[in-house]
Amino acid sequence: MRINEVPAAVTGRAETLPALAEVFREHGYAGASLALISTATGLGKGSLYHLFPGGKAEMAACVLEDIDTWFETNLYRPLREQDSPETAISDMFDAVESYFRSGRRVCLVGVLALGTSRDLFAEAVRGYFARWVSALAYALRRVGGDGPEGTALAEETVAQIQGAIVLARALDEPALFTRALAALRSRIATAAG
Amino acid sequence: MRINEVPAAVTGRAETLPALAEVFREHGYAGASLALISTATGLGKGSLYHLFPGGKAEMAACVLEDIDTWFETNLYRPLREQDSPETAISDMFDAVESYFRSGRRVCLVGVLALGTSRDLFAEAVRGYFARWVSALAYALRRVGGDGPEGTALAEETVAQIQGAIVLARALDEPALFTRALAALRSRIATAAG
C-alpha cells in the first residue's frame, strides 16, 4: 500500500455511506451529531476523521454525491437514453417506490433543501432536482410529443413525489405514498396516450 | 395585575410567536438554538423562560398551535362552511400563495414532519395535515359530487403544495411554486366542471 495512494480509504468511505445517509435523513444536518454518527457507523472519531478529514460537512457532501450517482445511474440516465421512454418512466416509478421504502424513507436532498444547510449544499441540491426534472421532461416529450408541456408535467411529478413523502410521514400512512405514485402513473399514461 | 392570572404573559407570548416561527422554519427544531431564538425575538433567556417555562419544546408547541389556529380559521373552516365551495377553494389557493410567500417561505409543519422531532409533535403534525385534507376533500365533494374521489384529489393537492415548496426552494425558483398552484387550480376546475 505504498505505491497506490488512497485505496483502502476510498473503500472504507463507500461502506460507511449508507449508515451516514440514514443518520442525516433521520436527524437532518444540524441534528446529526458526531456521537450519533459514531454509533450508527460503528466507527470512532479517529476513524471518522481519518476517512473524512473535512468532518461533518465532508461526510454530508460524500453522501450527497453517492445519492446523486445512484439517481443518475438508475433514474436519470435511463430516462434520457433508454429506447422506450414509457418503460423508462415506469421503471422510474418502480425505483422511486423501492428507494423511498414506499414512503417510509425520507428524501435527504429534500430535507436539506428545506433547512439552512441548503446554503452549504445548494449546488448539489439544485443539480439533483434540476437533472431529475429535465431527464423526466425529456422522456415525457419523447412519449407525448406535446412540445414544452413536458417540463411542467415533470415538475409536477417530482414535486408530487416529494410532497407525498412529507404527507405520508406526517399522517404516518405509507400507503398514501404508494397511492400517489399510482395516480401519477395513470396521469402520465393519460397525458401520453 | 393581582386578580387576573396570566394576562401580560399571554400577550407577550403571542407577540413573539412570529419571530419564533421564523427561526424554527429556517433552522429546524434541532438547529434553532436559544442563542438564535434570543436574537430573533430580541428577548433574553430570562424573558424567554418566563414566557415559556417549558423551554424550546413549549415554544415550538405554541408556534404549532398558532399556525394550526391560523389555518383552521383562514382555510379549513371556509372550506367546510362557506356557501360556495368553489370560492372557498379559490380563496384557499390565494391564502396558500400569500402565506408561503410564493414559495419563498417553508412550511414548518412539513419540516417537522420530515425530522425526528416529528415524534415530539406527531399529533399536531398529523392533525394539521389530516384536517387540511379532510376539509378540502369535503369542499371538492360538494363541488364535484364524485363520491369518494374527493379524498384522493385532496391528498394530491396538499402533497403538491408541499412538494412545490421543496422544489421551489431547491431550485431557488419561487416562480415554480406559483406555477404549481395555477396548475392545481385548473386541474381542480376541470375535475369539478
Added chain:
DNA sequence: GCATCTTTGTACCGATCGGTACAGAGATGC
C-alpha cells in the same frame, strides 16, 4: 413612598457540541 409582584439581564451549571492530538494497535513490504 412603600410594599408587592412581574419582568429581565447576567452569571453560571453540567452536558454535549465539532474537532484535534497522539499513542499504540494492525497491517504491509522486504
Added chain:
DNA sequence: GCATCTCTGTACCGATCGGTACAAAGATGC
C-alpha cells in the same frame, strides 16, 4: 523480525448547548 505506514481508541480542547438561579429593575396598587 524489523521498519514503515495505515488505521483507530482515548483523552482532551474551547465553544456552545439547553436550562437554572437570582438579584436588580420596572410596573402596579394603595
